[in-house]
Amino acid sequence: xxxxxxxxxxxxxxxxxxxxxxxxxxxxxxxxxxxxxxxxxxxxxxxxxxxxxxxxxxxxxxxxxxxxxxxxxxxxxxxxxxxxxxxxxxxxxxxxxxxxxxxxxxxxxxxxxxxxxxxxxxxxxxxxxxxxxxxxxxxxxxxxxxxxxxxxxxxxxxxxxxxxxxxxxxxxxxxxxxxxxxxxxxxxxxxxxxxxxxxxxxxxxxxxxxxxxxxxxx
Numbered sequence: 001x002x003x004x005x006x007x008x009x010x011x012x013x014x015x016x017x018x019x020x021x022x023x024x025x026x027x028x029x030x031x032x033x034x035x036x037x038x039x040x041x042x043x044x045x046x047x048x049x050x051x052x053x054x055x056x057x058x059x060x061x062x063x064x065x066x067x068x069x070x071x072x073x074x075x076x077x078x079x080x081x082x083x084x085x086x087x088x089x090x091x092x093x094x095x096x097x098x099x100x101x102x103x104x105x106x107x108x109x110x111x112x113x114x115x116x117x118x119x120x121x122x123x124x125x126x127x128x129x130x131x132x133x134x135x136x137x138x139x140x141x142x143x144x145x146x147x148x149x150x151x152x153x154x155x156x157x158x159x160x161x162x163x164x165x166x167x168x169x170x171x172x173x174x175x176x177x178x179x180x181x182x183x184x185x186x187x188x189x190x191x192x193x194x195x196x197x198x199x200x201x202x203x204x205x206x207x208x209x210x211x212x213x214x215x216x217x218x
Contacts, residue, residue, distance in 0.1 A: 057133045060173045064138045067171075067178060068126040071114050080107040080114075085177040092169075092183035095191075096153055106178070120153075121146030121163075129166075136174065142167045144185075148194050156196060163190040 063083060070079035088106025093099070094113075101109065118124055124146030131140045147162045165186040172180035191197040 059176075060133050060136070060138050061131050063173060063176070063178060064131065064140055064169075064171055065128060068128060068140075068142065071110060072117070072124065072126045075114070075118060077111045077114060080110045083178055084110045085174060085179040087179065089180040092181055092185075095185075095187050116154075120148060120150040120158075122149050123147050136172055138171045138173060140169050140171075142169060144190075152194070152196060159194050159196065161194045163193040165189040165193070 066079065067083050070076045070083070084106035086106050087103070088109060089103050090101040090109060092101075094116075124144070127143045127145070129141045129143055131138065133139070143164065143166055145162070145164045148159045150158055152158070167183060167185040170182040171178050174180075188197065192199055
């Protein structure tokens, strides 16, 4: 540690990354995000980004922001035509799904997804908590929330309960539109909160012991 409490090895590594980023000759947006810890253990986020291509990186992130805000939060389904490429590749499985949709008509697919989700959760909201981009790829962490007032997946009666669970999404941008999508969602947490999936209890073999212990205490 130096007199200011900084790790010189950390500063050296940061400088190396800055130099490496500056030496790139291509015009794509290049972002390196390092999650570190300060002396107190609190996370520190350092973003190293070349000025060349930075505008394109910001434009791609803004495209993803508008995707969640306009389509899912504001229910502006006409935005699907503006934001989603017609030739769209969907890798994300729907809840209870068993295969990727694959290559689809982007605007039609996204409108169907939004209508399907909001029919189940009319007050549904997607809040972006973190976003980063590297070239044509944008990664985003989202907090999804909503109250189940419609049939789940069109089958299970509404529970009237509310869920709050996180998701991670990756998008590939092409010609100013979203052209490909991957997702990882915490569906189990959502299903537990909605009461669709029962919370696991203790193993069967230990239940008699717990029952006997409660009788002894009473």
